[in-house]
Amino acid sequence: RKEVEQDPGPFNVPEGATVAFNCTYSNSASQSFFWYRQDCRKEPKLLMSVYSSGNEDGRFTAQLNRASQYISLLIRDSKLSDSATYLCVGNNAGNMLTFGGGTRLMVKP
Amino acid sequence: EAGVAQSPRYKIIEKRQSVAFWCNPISGHATLYWYQQILGQGPKLLIQFQNNGVVDDSQLPKDRFSAERLKGVDSTLKIQPAKLEDSAVYLCASSLAVNNSPLHFGNGTRLTVT
Numbered sequence: 001r002k003e004v005e006q007d008p009g010p011f012n013v014p015e016g017a018t019v020a021f022n023c024t025y026s027n028s029a030s031q032s033f034f035w036y037r038q039d040c041r042k043e044p045k046l047l048m049s050v051y052s053s054g055n056e057d058g059r060f061t062a063q064l065n066r067a068s069q070y071i072s073l074l075i076r077d078s079k080l081s082d083s084a085t086y087l088c089v090g091n092n093a094g095n096m097l098t099f100g101g102g103t104r105l106m107v108k109p
Numbered sequence: 110e111a112g113v114a115q116s117p118r119y120k121i122i123e124k125r126q127s128v129a130f131w132c133n134p135i136s137g138h139a140t141l142y143w144y145q146q147i148l149g150q151g152p153k154l155l156i157q158f159q160n161n162g163v164v165d166d167s168q169l170p171k172d173r174f175s176a177e178r179l180k181g182v183d184s185t186l187k188i189q190p191a192k193l194e195d196s197a198v199y200l201c202a203s204s205l206a207v208n209n210s211p212l213h214f215g216n217g218t219r220l221t222v223t
Contacts, residue, residue, distance in 0.1 A: 043216055044152065096154055097212065099153070101151040102150075102151050
């Protein structure tokens with residue numbers, strides 16, 4: 001089992017839709033979680049950190065579910081510019097920050 | 110604040126040749142990472158430094174890859190000799206602290222091995 005696992009997608013959604021991605025992690029002791037956004041042929045950029053209490057930044061909401069060992073990212077009112085690959089990050093068994101394979105989102109007009 | 114600087118942006122070499130990449134992290138960031146990202150996959154950690162010491166290099170193919178961060182600031186990653194499967198983007202990232210702080214990435218070096 002991969003240490004941080006994501007559905008690769010692609011998720012094809014219309015503009016204005018709400019879309020959610022999950023990311024499962026195998027290390028129950030993982031403390032740090034992040035969501036990154038990566039545009040084609042660009043470097044990953046931090047979208048948001050994921051806190052135990054959950055956090056929201058505009059149209060984006062991140063949640064942590066420790067019991068089921070997953071984190072989620074919810075995007076409301078999708079924009080064309082949200083089209084990208086979304087990478088989740090957690091700690092592996094050695095406490096190193098480990099990336100999932102990414103989930104590709106395509107928002108269509 | 111200046112971001113993470115990497116060079117070169119692109120490199121094309123033949124298999125069995127050598128190549129080196131350079132990274133300058135954000136000022137004050139003690140932790141530096143080198144990731145390899147193959148097309149269609151997430152970044153894979155090659156090596157992590159805390160100041161000039163290695164924290165983790167368990168996924169670094171040490172028979173051909175080496176990295177150093179001699180003065181605890183800049184870092185170089187070398188591949189010698191390169192193989193076709195080394196074609197990837199090599200991303201350098203830095204963070205304030207180990208493992209709990211978000212990573213800030215450079216633009217990456219796109220390596221093509223022919």
